[in-house]
Amino acid sequence: MLRYLSGRLGQSLILLFIVSLIGFFVLSLAPGGPLSQFALSPGMTQEQMDRVAEQMGLNRPIIVQYFDWLTSMLAGDWGTSYRDQQPVLTIIADHLFATMLLMGTATAIAVTVGTTVGIWSAVRRGSVFDYTTTVLAMVALSIPTFWFGLIAIYIFSLELGWLPAGNMYTVGDGSIGDYAVHLILPALVLALVDVAVWSRYMRTATLNVINQDFVRTARAKGLPNRRILFKHIVGNALVPMITLAGLQLPVVLGGALVTETVFTWPGMGRLFLDSLGYSDYPVVMGLLMASAMLVLIGNLAADLIVAVVDPRVRLS
Amino acid sequence: MTMTANAPARRAPRIKSRAVRRFMQHKLAMLGLVMIVTLALACFVGPYLLAFDELFIDLRARFAPPFTGGHIFGTDPLGRDIAARLFHAGQVSMTVGFAAMIMSTCIGSVVGVLSGYYGGAVSAVLMRIVDAFLSFPSVFLLLALAAFIQPGPAMITVIIAATSWMEVARIVQAEVKTLRDQDFVQAARMLGLSGRWIMFRELLPNAIGPIIVAATLTVARAILLEAYISFLGYGIQPPLPSWGNMLNGAQQYLQSAPWLAIVPGLAITIAVAGFNFVGDGLRDALDSRSEAR
Numbered sequence: 001m002l003r004y005l006s007g008r009l010g011q012s013l014i015l016l017f018i019v020s021l022i023g024f025f026v027l028s029l030a031p032g033g034p035l036s037q038f039a040l041s042p043g044m045t046q047e048q049m050d051r052v053a054e055q056m057g058l059n060r061p062i063i064v065q066y067f068d069w070l071t072s073m074l075a076g077d078w079g080t081s082y083r084d085q086q087p088v089l090t091i092i093a094d095h096l097f098a099t100m101l102l103m104g105t106a107t108a109i110a111v112t113v114g115t116t117v118g119i120w121s122a123v124r125r126g127s128v129f130d131y132t133t134t135v136l137a138m139v140a141l142s143i144p145t146f147w148f149g150l151i152a153i154y155i156f157s158l159e160l161g162w163l164p165a166g167n168m169y170t171v172g173d174g175s176i177g178d179y180a181v182h183l184i185l186p187a188l189v190l191a192l193v194d195v196a197v198w199s200r201y202m203r204t205a206t207l208n209v210i211n212q213d214f215v216r217t218a219r220a221k222g223l224p225n226r227r228i229l230f231k232h233i234v235g236n237a238l239v240p241m242i243t244l245a246g247l248q249l250p251v252v253l254g255g256a257l258v259t260e261t262v263f264t265w266p267g268m269g270r271l272f273l274d275s276l277g278y279s280d281y282p283v284v285m286g287l288l289m290a291s292a293m294l295v296l297i298g299n300l301a302a303d304l305i306v307a308v309v310d311p312r313v314r315l316s
Numbered sequence: 317m318t319m320t321a322n323a324p325a326r327r328a329p330r331i332k333s334r335a336v337r338r339f340m341q342h343k344l345a346m347l348g349l350v351m352i353v354t355l356a357l358a359c360f361v362g363p364y365l366l367a368f369d370e371l372f373i374d375l376r377a378r379f380a381p382p383f384t385g386g387h388i389f390g391t392d393p394l395g396r397d398i399a400a401r402l403f404h405a406g407q408v409s410m411t412v413g414f415a416a417m418i419m420s421t422c423i424g425s426v427v428g429v430l431s432g433y434y435g436g437a438v439s440a441v442l443m444r445i446v447d448a449f450l451s452f453p454s455v456f457l458l459l460a461l462a463a464f465i466q467p468g469p470a471m472i473t474v475i476i477a478a479t480s481w482m483e484v485a486r487i488v489q490a491e492v493k494t495l496r497d498q499d500f501v502q503a504a505r506m507l508g509l510s511g512r513w514i515m516f517r518e519l520l521p522n523a524i525g526p527i528i529v530a531a532t533l534t535v536a537r538a539i540l541l542e543a544y545i546s547f548l549g550y551g552i553q554p555p556l557p558s559w560g561n562m563l564n565g566a567q568q569y570l571q572s573a574p575w576l577a578i579v580p581g582l583a584i585t586i587a588v589a590g591f592n593f594v595g596d597g598l599r600d601a602l603d604s605r606s607e608a609r
Contacts, residue, residue: 015451254454295451
């Protein structure tokens, strides 16, 4: 068990290293690069540009810059924002909660609805319900999240006036009920794609389990159908779903970015777009790294849980 | 003697036709095909049938609702005909989607076949790079790239391809790995054929089924990604219309002119759903295991 864990941890660290290489070089080698923000200010001469580059250490070889950046990042210094001179890590931490709240709620909805639909369509394979949900899931996967958000705002906020069109809370209110009301629409929009994915995978996972020998044995023993379904089938079908939750993280995080933009939700996605608009290079880089780290930690956590739950993984 | 020699030659077309028949019987795939063909016809032929040019500005006809004044989908804040813009945008969006698919399928296939054929250290390095790319939420990486380049249709295509080749690479790698030890590859090796020949003439053609499926789904993905970044203002730049950038200003007019948002979004959904349906049908048709299901 311990060897399995340390192995997985080592792999994740190597991945994180490659991730940092890709992120750093992509942003550094892009035309304009970190200096583009200064090039825009009026009356900037080449001489001044060179001086800024020297001050920021940008005239050094890129490899040196990379390792300099890497060591300070490992020490907890992710640089300061060009926009308001705050430490990048503080800014990201300030926006983390909003994104986590949105993603957590959406994932909870997706898991509940998606697994239920998936189990039901696997048990009733070939039925009208199975066929309808299959088609609906594929349509849901084809709808652009941001457009679905716009339509949801149009119907539920502008036409019906049931729910707020954006933001996380009303200024001056901020009670839990107020947060909840603001959360409903963006969470449902973000959950749409996820529900579709979860129901598809849960259907396949259930079908894989349903024909196995131990299910037949359970039936032969005369166990009640409901007990077989929930204890034997669903219990085993849920194991690959834990891995799926980890693998789905980048998709949900990307979806959160888009959803946050449409609903002016003050999370990491909005921060990312605002920072791009200002060419706030350290924050963009920090967010790229933070999102990749979140994904890797999520995958690691998923593998850990699977190892604890499923003895086959632990022993192999 | 002649019979045994003929048998394999005759079997190949039969399998192909069985796959075609299975695809033709897939209702959803046929629906998808109809959706794509209709949309493509509308976009590439439609502009010639309309009374309005997509760039013609008529400020007196601003915000005309659909089906008024000869504008079937209405007009935008500058009085431009939305139908004309939608069809032109469709040409741009679908071309970008297709080109990105071809590019990412090529990258993915090469990476996958190299990794699957050589295995060992080559595979370990290449697959870790694939994993690393998959660790970024693709929208984040795409936007970071888009913000720092000169936006134009060609560059947008390149960066979409650069962030969506990983699936194909994984699929090809897995496929090639199982094919590598089969007899026909051993035979090719004993004939002294070069590694390059074996990879691209023997292995890759045998993995073509999964590649076609993945490529179809990649078109859908690429159209969605283009729409995302253009909606956020980092993709295709006006005056060149794309389905994404048509939605760019739609949010502020949501209440007064909802058709600005509804029409292009529906076009995206139809196109993406069409490719997803066809991809699903191809998977069922080309995957011999699916017959058992």
